[in-house]
Each structure stands twice: as structure tokens, then as C-alpha cells.
Amino acid sequence: MFIDIRDRTGLTQAVFDQEDCDSEVMELARSLRREDVVQITGGVEPRAGGTNPKLDTGEIEVRGTALTVFSRSNNPPILPDDNEAAKMAEEVRLRHRYIDLRRPTMQRTLQMRHDLMALTREYFYNLGFLEIETPLLIKSTPEGARDFVVPSRIYPGKWYALPQSPQIFKQILMIAGCDRYIQICKCLRDEDPRADRQAEFTQIDLELSFVDRDEVIKIMTGFIRRVFKQLLDLDLGQIPKVPWQLAIDKWGVDRPDMRFELHLQDISEVAAKTDFKVFQSALAKDRGVVKAIRIPNSAKALTRKVLDQLQDTAKLHGAGGLPWTKVTEDGFEGGIAKFIDCIAEELSAALGVEPGDTILMSCDEWLTACESLGQVRLHAARHLELIDTTAWKALWVVDFPMFKWNADKQRWLAEHHPFTAPIPEDIDKLESDPGSVVSAGYDMVLNGSEIGGGSIRIHDSEVQNTVFRVLGLEEEDMRVKFGFLLDALSQGAPPHGGVAFGLDRLVMLLMCTDNIRDVIAFPKTQSGADLMTEAPGPIDQEQLNELQIHCVEQVAAE
């Protein structure tokens, strides 16, 4: 009579034999069913009937002499089995989360998440950081994501917001003389979730006084290297700083995946020598460029169908199309070959092509051309399996532009957030030429995923006012919404800066999953529902009355 017993550390076999225990125990053991909760008393011994190499505990077994049944389980709707779970609809796993979490992988993930949090606190506490909590019920601030909102009972018609991040509070803590702050905190943004994004997520949030960009980067580099060394026994090595402009130029994204090559190259000069209208009209644009990537030995793999899919990718990201050609012994063939034959030699030399290569191109205004081809680069690499999945490539992206122009709203938006400082030499240009101002922000990127970012903040209320003005916030509006911050800044504010790391995404990387729900004990679905508790749910009329909230439209169902 064999029984697999499982706890959070793993699986062990127990055996009940008439030679070891009386018939009552035998009978009770025989009555055991899946997921019953038991206590087994007995000796640990080498297995009598041969070992099982597939189990960590395959060489031993517990020979039961006594048995207590703490609790019986109904027949479980799903099994806590990693292989089963891989095939199962995620919906049913989320509905029965208490069973799904029993799976070995889930237990390991929860352990990993805990280890990361413990390590984080230890690392920063040792550097003199203070863990300080900030409020959950706060004032709604403009800009940024949509706020989750909580009605006030005491002030009918007024609302709290839940924090999108503790940003302003941690800056105020610096002004309050707290020097070094850390918090592992929940952040809430009422935006549609994604595979790697939840409305409710966890941040490793910190802020330091009297630092410059490179000091923050140094501390965080030490942190992330420690994380991977301690949790995965992996040395990330030196972490290079890449200016934003170079990142876009070379990889076509502000979070480059450096685990594979396929760099974007600028072929504007050569392309200008053709009569190809598509190139010519792109080059005629302000900052118009022609970019190309060379994909070695891909002529066969990149079939017409695949190229069409890549073209869809390019179009989705703003390009008009995806000019391409293949390289043969006899020159270019297919795609736009006939338009660029005239520059075949020059272009081949510039790109260093060889027969069997495919050349993919984009042409447009610089940012669009780079970004669309950057996405093509990613998709092509995935399709051709060029990504070294055992590699770990981290970098810092620095020198972001301070603002980006939003054509729809016809105004400047903060690239990072409105409290980010410009680099000192660009302060004069804030109002005269906002588009050229470089910010003191920094993002850490690991394997093409942004895992953290931050900036040196503005610690001068005049500069802060100027930035608000550039962002088109009215003077009066500023007073109402950020008056307390401006007041604080004018009461002696130290230079300060900080960073926030996405805890969930870090655990995703550590556990090698691309599903954020796998690293959160009780996650929500893509429509923000908790399938286990069925939140969000209705509330009593009495509660509504108390809050003086009247629902205009009753929900039809029920």
C-alpha cells in the first residue's frame, strides 16, 4: 500500500505494510484519497523494492506505523501537477488557485519571490536604507495612468486615489531628511493588463539624497548582480550604459535585447543614390532615414509567407511596408531587388553581405524607421530562433529625451514623469527647445525586458514650475494638484534621485516564465477579475447610501 506524501519541499513515498502496523491502520491507509491531509509516523528507510531515479527522494521511503487523517479532500477538480497544468486552461487554474499553488513549480516560485524580497531588504538595509511605508489612500494626480479611485464616506463627492507609485511621497521623504528610503510596495494602475503586466503590481521602490545618476546606477548594478549571483548563481558581469539614441539607432527599441545581433544599420547615404520612390520620399522627410538589417543565412527560412508576417509587424509599428531582398551569388533577388541593383556593390560592401543573406529595410522619419525595423528584428529573431535563451544580457539605457511630442494632444508629454530632472547643461533649453532636452533618467534592461528605471529628480521649485509649464499645466492647476510638492521643494530640498524595480518582472526572469500571473499568488485576469473570489462584485445598497453614491445605470444581469 503506497502513498505519495507531498509538502512544500517535495514528494516522498510512504508505505504501509501489515508487518509494520495493525489492520486498523492498514484499513485507514487504504481509505486515503488524493489530497487528503495526513500525519504519518514511521521510520525513513532505503526502499525495499528498488529505487526510483525520477524522484529526488527515490532512494528512500517512510515505513508507516501510525496514521492520522487531519482532513479529507473532495475529489479535486484539477491536479497539482506541473505537467497537467501546462496543458490546462489557465482559467481553471485561477479558479482553483488553492490547488494550483500546491504545484511544485508554484511553490518554488513563491519561495523565489520570498528569497528576492528578503535579499532586497538585506542588501538595502545594509546600505543604510530605511523602510518607510507610504499611504494607499492618496490624492489623485494628473498625468500618467488612469487612477483606481475610492469614494470618501466622510467627504461625500470626494475621492481618494490608489497610488500608481509612491513617487511624490518618497521625494517628500527626501525633503524630510530621510536620506535613504526603500519600500517593497504595491502600485495600482487602472489600465488593461497584458501577459507581463497586472493592474496591481509590486515595486522595489527607493530614493536617495545627495546622489548623481552614476551613484544610483552603481548601487543598483550591485543589487541586480547580487540578485542573480545569489538566486541563480549567475554573474551578470559589467553592465554597460547605452545612450537612448544609440539604443534606437542600433536595436530600434529603448529596451534592446542584446542576446542576438542583427543590428540596424543606416544606409541612407547609399539608398539616396537610387530612384526608388519609397526611399526618396522617406529621405525627403525631416530626419528621414533608410535603415537595414542583414540576416545571415536566412534566404530559405524567410519564405514569402514569413516575410509577409514581418511586413505586418512593420506596418503595425508605423512603417509603410517592409522593403526586402535576398542575396544570391548573382546579386540581389526578389523584393525590391530591381530598385536597388544600381547600388548593389556599394550596399553589399556597406552591409558586408554574403549569399544566402536576407536584407530587411525600413525608411521613414528616424524614430519610426528604427522602431518598426526594431520590432521586425525581434520577430525575425524569434522566428529563426536566433535568441540564445541561456544568455543574460543586462544594460542601462541612459540619456533619454526629457519630453516627447504628442500629436493627438498637441502638447509635450514627460518621457519618464514630470519630476525627472534634465541634465544640468540642458536646463536653459527647457522652454526654448524642449524636444532636445536630455533627462537624467535611466532604465535597466535585461534580455529585452525593462526591469527597472528611475531618475535624478528636480529639487528646485523653479525648475519644477518650468517643467510643469512645458507640459502645459496651468499655474492654478499646478497649485491645486502639486502645491504641497512645490511648497516642500521650497523648504530646503536635497538633490535626490531614485529608482523603482518591477518585482514581478524580476521574478518572471528568475523563473523563466513570460506569464506574470505565474509569479503572483493571487493574480487577476486580463479583465481585472479574480476568478477565485469573483472580485469585483456588487456591494450592498446600504454601503452605496453611506457613500452617497447613486448608480445611474444598473447592471442588466442578475
Next chain:
RNA sequence: GGGGCGGUAGCUCAAUUGGUUAGAGUCCCGGCCUGUCGAGCCGGUGGUUGCGGGUUCGAGUCCCGUCCGCCUCGCCA
């Protein structure tokens, strides 16, 4: 808010041009066997085909609406 894919037994799936009583594996229950560990053999329970309409002699299948899940664009300072 837009696009794509999906929803049939507890779970994973099948079901011909619309056609008999919606099947299989697994799980579960019972029996036999058994130092088993992906056990084996025999038998059994289990279904409002997500929901609501419509077309039809007849709908899992076709049409309309709706709900839910996943991926994705917008969005995510």
C-alpha cells in the same frame, strides 16, 4: 475601445455537407491483481455543448446578440 484565437463530461480533447441515443482518454467509484511509482485487467457514474434569441422537419455544427478566458494594438507619467 479595436483585432485575433478559444469556450463540448471534474480535466484534456473528438464529433462528416446541419441528421440516429454527443464519443475518447484521464479523473472519480466498484472489483481483480500488484514492491507500486505514467502500473495492469474488468465494470460503472458523469453532459442545460458558456448564456439568450433566430433559421430549420432537425442545430454542438449556420445566423444575430451577449458573457467569459488567452494573445495583441491603443493604453500603461
